[in-house]
Every structure is written in structure tokens, then in C-alpha cells.
Amino acid sequence: MKDFAFAPDFSDIPVVHFENVGVRYGLGPEVLRDLTFSIEPHSFQFLSGPSGAGKTTLLRLILMSVRPTRGVMTLFGEEVSRIDQRRLADLRRRMGVVFQDFRLLDHLTLYENVALPLRVQEMEEARYRAEVTELLAWVGLGERMHVLPPVLSGGEKQRAAIARALITRPDLLLADEPTGNVDPGLARRLLRLFVELHRLGTAVLIATHDLALMDLYDARRLLLADGHLHIDA
Numbered sequence: 001m002k003d004f005a006f007a008p009d010f011s012d013i014p015v016v017h018f019e020n021v022g023v024r025y026g027l028g029p030e031v032l033r034d035l036t037f038s039i040e041p042h043s044f045q046f047l048s049g050p051s052g053a054g055k056t057t058l059l060r061l062i063l064m065s066v067r068p069t070r071g072v073m074t075l076f077g078e079e080v081s082r083i084d085q086r087r088l089a090d091l092r093r094r095m096g097v098v099f100q101d102f103r104l105l106d107h108l109t110l111y112e113n114v115a116l117p118l119r120v121q122e123m124e125e126a127r128y129r130a131e132v133t134e135l136l137a138w139v140g141l142g143e144r145m146h147v148l149p150p151v152l153s154g155g156e157k158q159r160a161a162i163a164r165a166l167i168t169r170p171d172l173l174l175a176d177e178p179t180g181n182v183d184p185g186l187a188r189r190l191l192r193l194f195v196e197l198h199r200l201g202t203a204v205l206i207a208t209h210d211l212a213l214m215d216l217y218d219a220r221r222l223l224l225a226d227g228h229l230h231i232d233a
């Protein structure tokens, strides 16, 4: 795999810190309770637990698309409840996300999909063209960069979604079941991509049901069960 020039933040402030965090949807029961944990810079962890245990909810908390109903949560050292929308947007830009359903835009080519987060930041194409091309080659899609997502296989879409999550050189990468739609061989290759990213300095959190995948890489495991988090260092 080709090296990609990352310049992540190497400070030792936790990327994410939860202190007794709880969350409920509307008037329903608490789906997550008393969560206290940190994600350190440059760390790698899996998030596991049975279906409905709250893995996606935990990722949405970190992405700030769901707010805690109690407790204190900090992102990059800043307390979430005290910061305004504009600052939240700045913090969100430091994260890359691979969603379970990819969320590629079907009317844009792979190149355009991957470049989109940089276009949103109003970067000129001349500044990012080489980088987008290089990253697509890095994930094995160099030959496919001008095609539209609907003609791609699940695994190709998955890799494009991963490339789009990496293009901003995030300090934190969140991935929700990133190997859910691919065969075991491709799952191993995708895991290697995440490990490589981690070695380049990004903190990585991968939510997965896949015990075989977790057995492939010796990393911290966060296990959600009955609304509580158990940590296997």
C-alpha cells in the first residue's frame, strides 16, 4: 500500500471523552447508560455488541447528531454542551465517517464523491486533484474514478466511502460496520487500510458485529451490552 501524506494532530488531549453519559430517544428508555471512557489520539479500537445495543447511537453521539441526555462529553478537549453550532461544525470536520449505507451521491463520479468534503471547504480543485487521485489509487479504485456509484460493487462502494472519509486527513475516523457488505478476503484488506491509517496517526473506532474481524487485529475492544460499556484493554 502506498503511503499517503497525513498530518494529524499528535497532542495528548483525548479525542473523545465521556463522563457518565446517558442518552434516550424522546421519552423512551435510556439506550446508553453511565458511559465513561476516552478515545486517545492515535489509538485503535473496535466497538462491538449485539444488534440494538447502541453502537450506532454511540457513533452518532460522537458525531453530535444525537445529544447526551445526561453526563458530560468532550470532543478534542472541548465540552460539547458549551460550544456553538459553528464550532461544532469545525470539530466535525476533524472526523471522517464511513456510514453503514455508504451515502455516496449517485450523480457524482467516484472522484467527485471523494473530493466533495474538500469542495465543501471551498478548496480549489488544483490543490486537491493529485491527492484525490492518489487516495483513490491507494484504495484500489484508480481505474474506476470516473464512474458513477450505481455501477460499482458493494466492496467498491465501501472503499470509495472509506476514501471519502480519509480525504480530509481526519484526527478521528468512525466506521459503522465497514465490512458488513463484503466477503472475508475484502474485509481483511479493508481492515488493513484502517490499520495503516491508524499507523499514520489517526484515532480509529470501528463498530462491528464481526468477531472474526476483531480477531485479526489485536486492539482495544469496547463492548456494549444492556446499555453499559465494558472495556477489554
Ligand SMILES: Nc1ncnc2c1ncn2[C@@H]1O[C@H](COP(=O)(O)OP(=O)(O)OP(=O)(O)O)[C@@H](O)[C@H]1O
Binding pocket: 025, 028, 031, 049, 050, 051, 052, 053, 054, 055, 056, 057, 058
Ligand atoms: N431514532 C431513534 N428513535 C428511537 N429509538 C431509536 C432510534 N435509533 C435507535 N433507537 C433505539 O436505540 C437502541 C440502539 O440502537 P442502535 O441503532 O444504536 O443499535 P446498534 O447496536 O447500532 O444496532 P445494529 O447492530 O443492529 O445496527 C435500539 O433499541 C433502537 O431501537
